[in-house]
Amino acid sequence: MTAALSKVPALDPDAPEALWAVGGAAVADGFVEYPLSNRDVEADAAWAERQLAALGVGKGSLVDFIHNYRECGHFWPYYVAAYRLGAPAMNGMATPWDVSRTEMYARRFDLALVMGVAAETVEGLISFGHEPSKVLDQAACVAARGTAVASLAAGGREPHALTLFGPMILISAPDETGAAYDASQWTVEADEAGRLLVSAKADRAARYDRLDTGFTGRVEDGRVHLDPR
C-alpha cells in the first residue's frame, strides 16, 4: 500500500471533509489505500445516481450489488445513489462460496440490476450446478467484470462491462466503445507506453497523482478505452 491520505480532521463525523472510511484499490503495484471523505462519497453518489438511472434503475427497482468488503469505497456511493433513486439494494460477495445468495436473489426477486458479477461468481455458479447466464437472465440488466463478461456473453447473456479502474468504477454498454468517467473528480491520462494514470482532480481525501492503474489504453473524448487484458 502507499500513503495517499490528505490531512483531514477526525471529528464531526458528518463534516464534508471528515474521513468517511478507507477502502482499497487494485493498481499496477498491487494495492493502494483508498480513503474517502464524506464530500468524496457525495460526489461519487451524484455520479453513481446518473449511472444507475442510465442502467434502468428507478423508484421501486431492486438492485443486487456484488462486491467484497474492501471494495466498499467503490460501491458504497452506488448504495447511496440507489437509495436516492428509491431502489432497495441487496448484496453479496464476489466469491465462489457466496453465489448461493446471488442465485437466491435472482430467483426470488425481480431484479432491475445485478452489478459486479465477477469471474468468481461465474465459477461458483457453475460449481454449484447452475448455468450462470440462465441464473442472471431474469435480471433486467447485468454489469459484469473481467472474464465474467465473455463467460456470460458466451451463454447468451450480454452484460455491461464493469471495471474497477483504480479508485473508479467504469461501466460500458455491450455496444459501447469506451466508458465515461467523472471528470470533475479525476484526471485520466495515458503515458507514452499507453499506461493509464489517474490523478485526483477535486479536493479528494485520496491525493493520487498519476497513479498507475495497471491498465493500458487511451483517453478520447472524455472516455476511457481499455486495451483487452
Added chain:
Amino acid sequence: MLDASRAAQGRALNTSGNGLDYQAANASKWGDQPFLDGIEGAARAEIEAVQEKMLLEQLAWIATRSDLVREIWAKAGVDPLSITSLADFKARAPFMDKDEIRAFRDRTGDPFGGVLCVPRDELTNIGSSSGTTGDSTIFAERWERGYEGPFTPREYWMLGLRPGDYVLEMSTVMRGVGHRISRAAGAIPLMLNHDPNETEAAVELIQKYRPTLFFHLSSPVIYGLERLEREKGVDMVDLFSSFRACVYGGEPIGPRMQQTLDRWGVKVFQFSSLGDSGTIWECDAHDGFHAWEDVGLVEVLKPGTDEPVPDGEGGELVVTALHNKTDPLIRYRSGDFVRHTRVPCACGRTHVRLTPLGRLGDEVVVNGVSVLPRDVWTAVEQVEESSAGLFQIIRPQRELTELKLRVGYEGQPADMDDVARRVADEVEARVGVRPTIELTPNSELIKLGPPHKIPRVSKV
C-alpha cells in the same frame, strides 16, 4: 433507548447511510460515561416495565401486518391484541421457528417468509444469512429509522470505541453493510475482506492507523495471522497493542487458539447472535454475553417445551424482537443452546447474560454417544499438522453408526496416514468414539464455508 418507531420523522440519510435524527441522537450521547444508554444498568423492574410497553406495542404492530404471525397465532387460537402483560405473553404466545418461515416462503413465494411488516417500497436494504443450512434467511432494513440491523453503537461503546477512532473491519457483505454501525458510532472504518489472504494488508493498516477496535477475528483470520508470524516474523504483540478490543465471532474459540491469542496479548471480546433479532456481546468482565433486553425479549426454555429453565442453567434461546418493526420475529425458537443469568454483571450492566453452548442441530449421536463440535475441537488442535482446528463433522443424519471427520492440515506431511491416525487417537481419547478421518488442506477447507467460519457440520 433503542426504539425504531421513535425515529420515524427523519426521512433523510447522512452520507454514511444513517438517519439524520438517529445520528444526531447518537452524537448527543457521546461523553465520558461508561454506558452509552442509561438503560444498560437499569433495575430489573425498570427493564421489565420497558419490555412490557414495547412488547404490547409490538404485538399491536404485528397483529395486522405479519402474515406468518397471524397464521401461527390464529392456529393457536390466540389474538395478539388479547395479550395483556409479559407474563400473559409467556403463558399463551405460540412459537415460531426457521422451518415455519421457510415453509411459508416456499408455499406462498413470499421471499420474506411472511414476517415483513412494511411495504416493500419502504425498504432500503435486503440482506441475508450465510445460508449454510439451506436457502438464506432474508433480513430487511429501513435505514431511515433508528438502527434495526443486528448491531448497535451501544456495544461498540461498551468495547471502548470512541468517536474519531479507527476500526479495522475485516468483514463480509452479508446482512447489510457493517460500516454503517462504525459510522453511527462516529468511528472511521478501515475496510478489508474477511479473508486470511488479506492479513498482510491488515498488518499495514494496523501499523499505520493504530485502530482501537478489530472487527472481526475468526479461526480463518487467525490462521492467516499465524502464517504471517511464522513466515514473515511479524511482531504480533506490538501489532495488537493499539486495540482496546478485538471482536471474535462466528464460532467458539478452541483452547489452542485461545493460547495463541493470549500469547499475542489480544483483548478478545466474543459476540454471537441473539436469535436473529440482534447480537450478544462480552464486556470487560468476560462472564457471559450481554443481550440488550430492550432489543429483544429473551426466554431460555427447556428444548421442545415452553418451560423456562432456572437462572444459571442452559436451554434453548427463544427471542421476541422488541425494537425491530420491519421484519420482527415473535417468540422465535433459535435452535441455539445457551446458559443464562439475570444476576447483574460485575461491569454494572443488568441485562441478561447468555453463554452460547452450541447449536441444537449440531449434535450427532454415534452408537448412543453424544458428540458436539466443541468436543472434537480440542482433540483436532492437539495434532501439530491440524492445530489450526479446522474440521467438519459429516452428519447425514443425527443418529450415526460411525463418526466421520473432515480435518484440515497445514504444510505437506510426509506420512498422511500417520497424521490421520494421531488425529483419530486424540478424538477417541477425548470423545470416546474412534472416528474415520478424511484429511484436506486447510486452504481447501476454508473455501467450503463463509469467510468467517467453517461449517462445523456438513451433510456430505
